[in-house]
Amino acid sequence: MTPFSFTRAVDAGDAVRQGGARGARFLGGGTNLVDLMRETIERPSALVDVTGLSSDIEELEDGGLRIGAAARNTAVAEHSAVRSRYPALARAILSGASGQIRNMATVGGNILQRTRCTYFYDNEGSRCNKRSPGQGCDAIDGLNRMHAILGASPSCVATHPSDMCVALAALDATVYLGGASGERSLALTDVHRLPDGRPEIETMLEPGELITAIELPGEPWLGRSTYRKVRDRSSYAFALVSVAAALKLEDDRIADVRIALGGVAHKPWRARKAEDVLRGGVASPGSFRAAALAELADAAPLSHNGFKITLAERTMVAVLTDLAGEVA
Numbered sequence: 001m002t003p004f005s006f007t008r009a010v011d012a013g014d015a016v017r018q019g020g021a022r023g024a025r026f027l028g029g030g031t032n033l034v035d036l037m038r039e040t041i042e043r044p045s046a047l048v049d050v051t052g053l054s055s056d057i058e059e060l061e062d063g064g065l066r067i068g069a070a071a072r073n074t075a076v077a078e079h080s081a082v083r084s085r086y087p088a089l090a091r092a093i094l095s096g097a098s099g100q101i102r103n104m105a106t107v108g109g110n111i112l113q114r115t116r117c118t119y120f121y122d123n124e125g126s127r128c129n130k131r132s133p134g135q136g137c138d139a140i141d142g143l144n145r146m147h148a149i150l151g152a153s154p155s156c157v158a159t160h161p162s163d164m165c166v167a168l169a170a171l172d173a174t175v176y177l178g179g180a181s182g183e184r185s186l187a188l189t190d191v192h193r194l195p196d197g198r199p200e201i202e203t204m205l206e207p208g209e210l211i212t213a214i215e216l217p218g219e220p221w222l223g224r225s226t227y228r229k230v231r232d233r234s235s236y237a238f239a240l241v242s243v244a245a246a247l248k249l250e251d252d253r254i255a256d257v258r259i260a261l262g263g264v265a266h267k268p269w270r271a272r273k274a275e276d277v278l279r280g281g282v283a284s285p286g287s288f289r290a291a292a293l294a295e296l297a298d299a300a301p302l303s304h305n306g307f308k309i310t311l312a313e314r315t316m317v318a319v320l321t322d323l324a325g326e327v328a
């Protein structure tokens with residue numbers, strides 16, 4: 001491990017000041033960053049611990065919820081308002097990692113965790129454009145079963161590993177940021193990037209920008225939401241494919257719907273084409289399938305992951321059917 005300094009931020013302003021220094025990185029629970037430092041994939045010269053910043057989960061006047069970025073994943077998943085009003089979020093978090101890791105992991109760190117592409121982690125033996133820009137990508141012709149089918153590029157076919165972010169994408173969460181040029185917010189769906197030719201740039205955050213909080217909208221129908229993760233083992237495994245969805249029904253008509261996919265792209269994938277097919281139509285297995293096929297029409301499988309297209313289609317149909325209950 002490369003030597004580094006360690007400090008604890010006393011408040012968000014202090015964190016932004018310290019995190020703006022060259023080579024500095026914020027430290028949440030450390031469950032991803034410290035692993036990457038051990039492998040010398042990340043080599044910060046300074047760690048700024050931000051776990052002492054706000055971890056509050058507060059009610060908003062419009063009926064929404066504000067969650068401090070230092071809130072631990074377990075605290076969010078177990079919060080009664082999250083469980084009852086945003087069940088997709090509670091389920092997504094509980095499907096990830098292990099109890100011990102969720103106890104340590106923070107909201108901010110979960111959003112900014114890095115890909116689990118095995119070639120990215122193989123610092124010594126594999127070529128990786130994300131780790132070493134311009135080097136090449138050994139996943140493209142390698143073992144790419146876990147990799148992307150949507151939005152990939154000839155530079156990188158990695159997927160974003162977070163379960164929580166898939167639910168946040170479907171729930172239309174907003175991410176609040178603080179940085180040298182002040183405060184701003186981004187939709188969760190605009191935080192992460194597709195790889196294009198620069199897979200080493202993973203988000204729209206400025207260097208040194210701090211995630212301070214997320215907000216969930218106050219829309220009661222999001223209580224009819226869920227998350228399903230398909231994986232190789234029933235615990236301690238990243239998603240092959242996952243689906244978060246929320247459904248607003250008026251009789252058998254779909255008044256509104258939100259869908260996001262995990263395990264398929266470099267970012268949590270908001271399935272807007274599928275939503276457009278469904279909105280205003282009748283809730284039925286046929287319409288759910290048509291929506292899934294519309295979303296996946298542009299899927300581009302690699303040599304080992306063609307199965308993900310069918311898996312994503314079937315998981316979308318199953319999740320929407322569950323949410324709709326008994327449909328024609």
Ligand SMILES: Cc1cc2nc3c(=O)[nH]c(=O)nc-3n(C[C@H](O)[C@H](O)[C@H](O)COP(=O)(O)OP(=O)(O)OC[C@H]3O[C@@H](n4cnc5c(N)ncnc54)[C@H](O)[C@@H]3O)c2cc1C
Nearest residue numbers: 028029030031032033096097106108109110112162163211
């Ligand atoms: C064995 C194992 C299995 C796992 N399985 C899953 C799984 O199935 N599903 C899943 O979703 N995840 C899984 N994870 C990943 C886990 O969810 C993440 O490691 C965790 O969420 C990261 O949170 P953290 O607070 O520990 O982040 P850290 O490791 O502390 O930080 C991660 C990144 O976020 C940055 N950061 C942290 N806080 C902030 C902030 N407030 N503002 C700006 N930047 C910040 C750091 O600088 C760093 O770049 C697994 C991890 C392990 C080790």
Ligand code: SF4
Nearest residue numbers: 117128129137156157
């Ligand atoms: S898929 Fe992306 S992260 Fe994986 S080896 Fe290729 S460039 Fe690196």
